[in-house]
Amino acid sequence: MDQLAIIGGRELYGELPIAGAKNSALKVMAACLLTAEPLVLDEVPDLADVRQLVVLLGNHGVICRRDGARLTLDAAAISSTTAPYDIVRKMRASFNVLGPILAREGHAKVSLPGGCAIGARPVDLHLKAFEAMGASIELEEGYVLAEARNGLSGAEVEFPFVSVGATEHVMMAATLARGTTVLKNAAREPEIVDLADCLRAMGAKVEGDGTDTITIHGVSSLHGATHEVVADRIEMGSYAMAVGAVGGELLLTRGRRELLGSAAGVLEECGLTLKEEVRGLRVSRWGTPTVSTSITTEPFPGFATDLQAQFMALMAKGTGKASVTETIFENRFMHVPELRRLGADITVDGRTATVTGVSRLKGAPVMATDLRASMSLIIAALCAEGQTMISRVYHLDRGFERLDDKLRAVGALIERVREDA
Numbered sequence: 295m296d297q298l299a300i301i302g303g304r305e306l307y308g309e310l311p312i313a314g315a316k317n318s319a320l321k322v323m324a325a326c327l328l329t330a331e332p333l334v335l336d337e338v339p340d341l342a343d344v345r346q347l348v349v350l351l352g353n354h355g356v357i358c359r360r361d362g363a364r365l366t367l368d369a370a371a372i373s374s375t376t377a378p379y380d381i382v383r384k385m386r387a388s389f390n391v392l393g394p395i396l397a398r399e400g401h402a403k404v405s406l407p408g409g410c411a412i413g414a415r416p417v418d419l420h421l422k423a424f425e426a427m428g429a430s431i432e433l434e435e436g437y438v439l440a441e442a443r444n445g446l447s448g449a450e451v452e453f454p455f456v457s458v459g460a461t462e463h464v465m466m467a468a469t470l471a472r473g474t475t476v477l478k479n480a481a482r483e484p485e486i487v488d489l490a491d492c493l494r495a496m497g498a499k500v501e502g503d504g505t506d507t508i509t510i511h512g513v514s515s516l517h518g519a520t521h522e523v524v525a526d527r528i529e530m531g532s533y534a535m536a537v538g539a540v541g542g543e544l545l546l547t548r549g550r551r552e553l554l555g556s557a558a559g560v561l562e563e564c565g566l567t568l569k570e571e572v573r574g575l576r577v578s579r580w581g582t583p584t585v586s587t588s589i590t591t592e593p594f595p596g597f598a599t600d601l602q603a604q605f606m607a608l609m610a611k612g613t614g615k616a617s618v619t620e621t622i623f624e625n626r627f628m629h630v631p632e633l634r635r636l637g638a639d640i641t642v643d644g645r646t647a648t649v650t651g652v653s654r655l656k657g658a659p660v661m662a663t664d665l666r667a668s669m670s671l672i673i674a675a676l677c678a679e680g681q682t683m684i685s686r687v688y689h690l691d692r693g694f695e696r697l698d699d700k701l702r703a704v705g706a707l708i709e710r711v712r713e714d715a
């Protein structure tokens with residue numbers, strides 16, 4: 295397994311390109327299953343998760359061609375309506391092929407995704423919504439068997455709490471349902487708006503995305519389209535926090551302040567300067583201290599759970615105490631013991647961690663435990679004295695495109711130590 299070696303203390307300067315969002319690309323890729331015509335996606339990040347979804351789509355008969363950041367997906371015929379356990383278990387987002395296949399073919403068999411390191415992550419809201427739309431759902435040997443032989447019907451679905459995955463999943467399926475579907479208490483994440491934009495380009499009738507009520511008027515078929523994936527707000531927020539932790543100035547190209555939601559204001563409270571420019575978001579911190587600031591994770595526009603671990607690394611050298619409350623996932627503090635190995639002072643009480651700023655962090659061997667936790671270790675290592683070796687970086691490769699190249703190009707001392715080296 296590859297490792298990353300980082301020597302901390304170097305400020306970051308220059309331009310850093312922000313890729314298309316993983317959490318959007320994976321959903322718009324699944325949307326290709328809704329049409330027999332090619333879907334052309336631009337700014338698709340080159341990530342392990344994207345490659346994994348290409349394998350799954352190939353299993354369904356989709357012809358996928360990559361040319362740089364452009365991915366063309368041609369689902370002229372769906373050759374298999376089964377998404378097997380061996381592929382789905384490797385990546386949760388692959389569960390979202392169920393809705394499009396069900397909507398287009400009238401039946402689908404998709405492995406349950408199971409839990410993962412950060413929490414149990416059930417899919418009951420997805421399945422209840424499909425039932426409300428007239429599908430019969432059975433669970434058999436770890437698979438969801440969904441059937442709607444006469445097609446799905448529009449329905450009113452009120453989610454008891456905000457679910458990004460369920461909102462996206464039902465929105466896709468509803469595009470081909472008979473009649474109108476209304477989603478209440480829908481998620482408002484930028485990735486939802488991006489998916490809605492892609493679906494509209496394909497001929498779907500979607501309204502209200504970006505608000506908590508989304509209306510989808512079903513149509514009989516969708517057509518091919520070209521769509522550019524929205525910039526990755528988590529990659530953008532992570533590099534902004536790296537600047538906050540170690541100092542310097544980066545132009546995050548394609549970045550936009552509004553994509554950060556409330557995290558933008560939080561970063562400013564912490565002492566960062568954010569400036570929107572034509573080409574992207576400029577973030578800087580020059581010599582001023584990192585002000586400890588408390589946050590609670592919430593659905594968008596609240597502070598993103600996917601930035602919580604990175605924020606704790608930023609707070610590790612803050613001026614005082616910061617409390618960090620995680621409300622989305624029940625087990626998303628696995629980075630805490632690893633950050634402590636670097637000298638961070640963090641205590642955890644239930645869903646809340648308290649980070650007391652220390653004057654220095656010191657490099658140490660640490661282990662990445664999940665995708666965003668890995669990024670928190672990178673940020674802490676960038677501002678730690680001496681060398682940090684981070685193992686299990688395959689977690690990072692799931693969601694951060696060319697991380698070591700991008701950081702090296704802006705001045706970080708970071709090297710990938712290859713498994714076979």
Ligand SMILES: CC(=O)N[C@H]1[C@@H](OP(=O)(O)OP(=O)(O)OC[C@H]2O[C@@H](n3ccc(=O)[nH]c3=O)[C@H](O)[C@@H]2O)O[C@H](CO)[C@@H](O)[C@@H]1O
Pocket residue numbers: 317413414415416417418419420421455456457458459460481483592593594598599600622623624
């Ligand atoms: C609201 C929120 O911030 N969602 C995050 C969630 O999206 P993701 O789509 O993975 O998860 P959801 O938004 O669906 O989950 C929100 C909460 O609802 C629960 N749940 C969800 C579906 C369901 O059928 N039943 C159920 O109980 C989940 O376990 C979780 O506690 O993880 C992604 C990856 O980290 C993040 O990018 C998203 O920002």
Ligand SMILES: C=C(OP(=O)(O)O)C(=O)O
Pocket residue numbers: 317385386387410600665666693
């Ligand atoms: C946990 C994440 O991804 P996934 O939902 O694919 O597990 C993430 O993007 O932080």
